[in-house]
Amino acid sequence: MVMAMSDSGASRLRRQLESGGFEARLYVKQLSQQSDGDRDLQEHRQRIQALAEETAQNLKRNVYQNYRQFIETAREISYLESEMYQLSHLLTEQKSSLESIPLTLLPAAAAAGAAAASGGEEGGGGAGGRDPLRGQAGFFPAPGGASRDSSGPGEEGKQRTLTTLLEKVEGCRHLLETPGQYLVYNGDLVEYDADHMAQLQRVHGFLMNDCLLVATWLPQRRGMYRYDALYALDGLAVVNVKDNPPMKDMFKLLMFPESRIFQAENAKIKREWLEVLEETKRALSEKRRREQEEAAAPRGPPQVASKASNPFEDEDDDEPAAPEVEEEKVDLSMEWIQELPEDLDVSIAQRDFEGAVDLLDKLNHYLEDKPSPPPVKELRAKVDERVRQLTEVLVFELSPDRSLRGGPKATRRAVSQLIRLGQCTKACELFLRNRAAAVHTAIRQLRIEGATLLYIHKLCHVFFTSLLETAREFETDFAGTDSGCYSAFVVWARSAMGMFVDAFSKQVFDSKESLSTAAECVKVAKEHCQQLGDIGLDLTFIIHALLVKDIQGALHSYKEIIIEATKHRNSEEMWRRMNLMTPEALGKLKEEMKSCGVSNFEQYTGDDCWVNLSYTVVAFTKQTMGFLEEALKLYFPELHMVLLESLVEIILVAVQHVDYSLRCEQDPEKKAFIRQNASFLYETVLPVVEKRFEEGVGKPAKQLQDLRNASRLIRVNPESTTSVV
Numbered sequence: 001m002v003m004a005m006s007d008s009g010a011s012r013l014r015r016q017l018e019s020g021g022f023e024a025r026l027y028v029k030q031l032s033q034q035s036d037g038d039r040d041l042q043e044h045r046q047r048i049q050a051l052a053e054e055t056a057q058n059l060k061r062n063v064y065q066n067y068r069q070f071i072e073t074a075r076e077i078s079y080l081e082s083e084m085y086q087l088s089h090l091l092t093e094q095k096s097s098l099e100s101i102p103l104t105l106l107p108a109a110a111a112a113g114a115a116a117a118s119g120g121e122e123g124g125g126g127a128g129g130r131d132p133l134r135g136q137a138g139f140f141p142a143p144g145g146a147s148r149d150s151s152g153p154g155e156e157g158k159q160r161t162l163t164t165l166l167e168k169v170e171g172c173r174h175l176l177e178t179p180g181q182y183l184v185y186n187g188d189l190v191e192y193d194a195d196h197m198a199q200l201q202r203v204h205g206f207l208m209n210d211c212l213l214v215a216t217w218l219p220q221r222r223g224m225y226r227y228d229a230l231y232a233l234d235g236l237a238v239v240n241v242k243d244n245p246p247m248k249d250m251f252k253l254l255m256f257p258e259s260r261i262f263q264a265e266n267a268k269i270k271r272e273w274l275e276v277l278e279e280t281k282r283a284l285s286e287k288r289r290r291e292q293e294e295a296a297a298p299r300g301p302p303q304v305a306s307k308a309s310n311p312f313e314d315e316d317d318d319e320p321a322a323p324e325v326e327e328e329k330v331d332l333s334m335e336w337i338q339e340l341p342e343d344l345d346v347s348i349a350q351r352d353f354e355g356a357v358d359l360l361d362k363l364n365h366y367l368e369d370k371p372s373p374p375p376v377k378e379l380r381a382k383v384d385e386r387v388r389q390l391t392e393v394l395v396f397e398l399s400p401d402r403s404l405r406g407g408p409k410a411t412r413r414a415v416s417q418l419i420r421l422g423q424c425t426k427a428c429e430l431f432l433r434n435r436a437a438a439v440h441t442a443i444r445q446l447r448i449e450g451a452t453l454l455y456i457h458k459l460c461h462v463f464f465t466s467l468l469e470t471a472r473e474f475e476t477d478f479a480g481t482d483s484g485c486y487s488a489f490v491v492w493a494r495s496a497m498g499m500f501v502d503a504f505s506k507q508v509f510d511s512k513e514s515l516s517t518a519a520e521c522v523k524v525a526k527e528h529c530q531q532l533g534d535i536g537l538d539l540t541f542i543i544h545a546l547l548v549k550d551i552q553g554a555l556h557s558y559k560e561i562i563i564e565a566t567k568h569r570n571s572e573e574m575w576r577r578m579n580l581m582t583p584e585a586l587g588k589l590k591e592e593m594k595s596c597g598v599s600n601f602e603q604y605t606g607d608d609c610w611v612n613l614s615y616t617v618v619a620f621t622k623q624t625m626g627f628l629e630e631a632l633k634l635y636f637p638e639l640h641m642v643l644l645e646s647l648v649e650i651i652l653v654a655v656q657h658v659d660y661s662l663r664c665e666q667d668p669e670k671k672a673f674i675r676q677n678a679s680f681l682y683e684t685v686l687p688v689v690e691k692r693f694e695e696g697v698g699k700p701a702k703q704l705q706d707l708r709n710a711s712r713l714i715r716v717n718p719e720s721t722t723s724v725v
Helices: 002-018 024-034 038-118 124-128 155-166 173-177 267-296 340-349 353-367 374-397 408-420 424-444 452-477 484-508 515-535 540-571 583-595 615-633 637-664 668-697 702-710 712-716
Strands: 139-142 146-149 183-192 199-208 211-217 225-232 237-240 250-255 258-263
Touching (some): 002 038, 024 038, 155 199, 237 267, 340 353, 353 374, 353 408, 424 484, 452 515, 484 515, 515 540, 615 637, 615 668
Antiparallel strands (some): 139 146, 146 183, 211 225, 237 250, 250 258
């Protein structure tokens, strides 16, 4: 019941939207007034969206169906047109034959009458008379500047005529070397632009028995032409162009993937061009078919002399003679092989790449382990040209100029067909180039947010998700192929990682973010990079190598900030105890020191809210431990010495200040207070720094141990004037 109501509602909605007086603004206004709330509007919106998707699918289905019908209709029209030309030619021949019958009978009748009237006279007139029509067959000029070989001369005469005419064409001497080639028809034409129907140039067409030569007219040299193009009749299609005054007497030549339009002098010459082109193409096709049949036909067994006709043969020798080795022939007369080039053209035009490759596989399987006589080589030459065209189309499908939407799976169709064509390396290169352009576009389209960490989260999600999808699609498409493709993918992944690090560093390090923000951003990038381990791809070392210089710069900058702040506090040091004024402030300080790893801070607190340490030493402890924690988030082996040297430099600033103050202070009470701060610094802070560094890095630091041991000089002989450093 609910489904029936839903279908009726959808039908009612469709009729309402399709009505002639439908107004969108009024419809939305009424809908807003009638709806109870946002939920009704959302449901109505979903219904309209579903109706739109259904309409789009129906439209797509109708377009595809009409397109296929158009292709089939065009082919049928082409077949019908060729049959009409053939029928017209047959009728013309019949008409010529009927007209020639009276002319043939007339001289014979006249001669018979003259012989009867003479009454047996000796006469040389009847016997020695000449037929007035004899000797006129040959090369007849056709009206309108076109001429046609009427097959009067023999092959030598035809070749001689072709040679004479082609000597007037510059740049075609190589055509004279083709054996068995002769001229069928020629004439002047005018070429027009196929798009704008603008006149381009005057040309002269030479139709040979296997090709069509187009030469341009040289105005400065009358009767001479320059070679322009040569088209094989196999790949040439002739289309009659309907007259549309002032554009008339035109026909089109189709040579995939280009076409040219020519205009004849009048309708008669145009008709002759169309007829003779079709006749020559049919004759060439019939000739090729006969050659293939003769090549495929098996030869008869060799003639063996009978025993009776050989008196010298031994009667007791019954050993059979060795059979003669025959050359194996290939049968190319099957219909699917004859139509293979045309079927490939149709599949490429309809973007049926799978069907085209299936046909090629079928042909290769059929010709496998078979010899290659001339007909097979000729067929392969035609097929190779279609393979080149198919490859160009597939390459264009994978070019970055095409739409990059749909993700890596959108390239699977073209990639798989290129691999089937044996173009694995090219498919790999184009696939990776396409994905590099997609990743670059996705990064550029990412909006830069105000918060750096938020932008880095989005950047890592977009980049590493694209990288993961590309890796999975690559593994699917190139499984079982040459392992060199996987090396190419690793090189591409490193290049893509460089693109990511450029965007990452520009936002994190070039903008002078704090060390804590930089540490969080690097941590996020590392976590996303480790996800690639699920597919066996570890790029952590690459991101470390690309970020090491920026992280070194960040550690150096933050180290300088801490040193300058410590020196500034040292210059204002009065060596007084801290008074935090409130128990809350004291409790907060205890929590901060505990988070820094100082667990025995209670012993340095006094009565009320007093702390028996200097403000300078406490601030130095918090800042140093904070620097260490953030630096450990950025740590990897290449940064070990950089981090260690930065820590030593920071600690030395405090150590030198305490040492100097202890040697220079004369007040016994302040000297005792300084010694208490030194004890906290050497016995509490330095061990905590050393322990935390060893935990974060995984091995002890000898430099920190040496620095802590050197502090014993101060505790053993505090009156010494020798510096620790």
